[in-house]
Amino acid sequence: MSCVKEECEDVSVMEASGLKTEDEEMDRGTILREDLKEEFKLEVEPVEKERVAQKSEQTAQHERSSGDSSQQEGDLGIHTGESFSCSQCGKSFTSERALKRHMDIHDGTRPHQCSECEWSFEHFTDLEQHEKTHTGENPFVCSECGKGFSDSKKFDIHMTEHAWKKPFTCTQCGKVFSTTCYLKIHMRIHTGERPFSCAQCGKSFLTSAQFKIHKMIHTGEKPFTCSECGKGFLMSGHLKTHMMIHTGEKPFTCTQCGKGFACSTELEVHQRIHTGERPFVCCQCRKTFRVKRNFKAHMKIHTGQKPFSCSECGKSYLRSRDLKTHIRIHTGEKPFTCSECGKGFYMSRLLKNHMMIHTGEKPFSCSECGKSFCKSIDVKRHMMTHTGEKAFTCSECGKGFIAPSHLKAHMKIHTGEKPFTCAHCGRSFFTSSHYKIHMMSHTGEKPFTCSECGKGFCTSNDVKRHMKIHTGEKDFTCSQCGKTYKRKKAFEDHMLDHTL
DSSP states (O other), rough: OOHHHHHHHHTHHHHHHHHOOHHHHHHHHHHHHHHHEEEEEOOHHHHHHHHHHHHHHHHHHHHHHHHHHHHHHHHHHHOOOOEEETTTTTOOEHHHHHHHHHHHHEEEEEEOOOOOOOOOSSSSSHHHHHHHHHHHHSOOOOTTOOEEEEEHHHHHHHHHHHHHOOEEEEETTEESSSHHHHHHHHHHHHOOOEEEEEETTTOEEESEEEEEEHHHHTTOOOEEOOOTOOEESHHHHHHHHHHHHHHOOOOOEEEETEEESSSHHHHHHHHHHHHOOEEEEEEOOEEESSSSHHHHHHHHHTTTTTOEEEEEOOOOOHHHHHHHHHHHHHHHHOOOOOTTHHHHHHOOHHHHHHHHHHHOOEEOOOOOTTESSSSSSHHHHHHHHHHOOEEETTTTOOOESHHHHHHHHHHHHHHHOOOEEEETTOOOEHHHHHHHHHHHHOOOOOOOEETOOOEEEHHHHHHHHHHHHHHHOOOEEEETOOOESSHHHHHHHHHHHHHH
């Protein structure tokens, strides 16, 4: 069932983010057309039929007149030698209107240009549709926007959008639509009507086409397959976005930092980093979010809802991706591998942190002593050594700790729990890290080596302590007599002499 939930999440990913890609727009249009066919059988009402017929006549007249004027304009350019040149790229055109269309490419309004003519489009899918007008596949061309259609009926319906500027208005929110069929579907949002219910999971939908797509989750059907890697998708828009991974295409670029994105949705979310916009606000704690998906996941913290459970150990998670990551602990899968040393990790974040060992990068510095760290959490914990703060306290003995993981490990002393047992000698340990170090005594592994003398050690702390022999460094100084020590234990023993 968790797999079904996870797939449901994938289908509604754009709804979760509160945005749509241009491919999603295409799929959404396909869904609406399917619903028009199935629910209303494309029965345009008599008044609409009359309007369509009138508009068709008007369109024919308009095309004839615009064709004449265009011809005259074009002839004028040819006979007089007049041409209109683009100031950006120098390309020349025989009419000012054609030049204006071309300029949309440079300002980013319509970045997708037809290679055959001057038309350009905002969405790549519209360009694909238009290009078929040159091959003869879509012989019906809209003179207003350049879109092509394979049959006259679709063309006539499309022309109503230009003719009456979407004459059917929702009385609830004022949104306008080109046909009553679209309006009827939209009205279900306000009435709450969701007439199509899934018998398997109970989820309901506004339209039959959305319901059809959802049913594929249960059947496992994924009709759109990537020719490069074989991955399947429920919707063609998802496949088109995925294909950009293989082609490397990132047509949407951030004007602030130049970063490229495969779809407009990702760019819109990214731009909020620069604008500081965080439109999703938690009404419980007032925390804000850039992405709706993260906001929805956060809300589950307040409700206590953790719908994704591990079948192995029963541990629950807010998000399906967190469960996926957790499952790797049981399977041993480590898909993220270090290119320098070959070490594997089950999370990309752990690999990123590990890579800093090789690069020597330590971007987080202590403002008190200047010591640097790979992770921000490490510098926060280190700061507690200066402030003396120990925020996590044992309820049994009152001992304080700077990290919750340290407290959790400590509590096992009181409970006697030693969950990590050595298969070789039967010895048990409180923590996995102690167990791992112990296992090296059986394998003989010593991954940390002294750069001065070549001696090997099981842990990085051991090699750090050893290095002080070569450097002569003594970190622990007695405030009473000034005596210095290399090791904390020896320093603490010395301090007891002053208290006696």
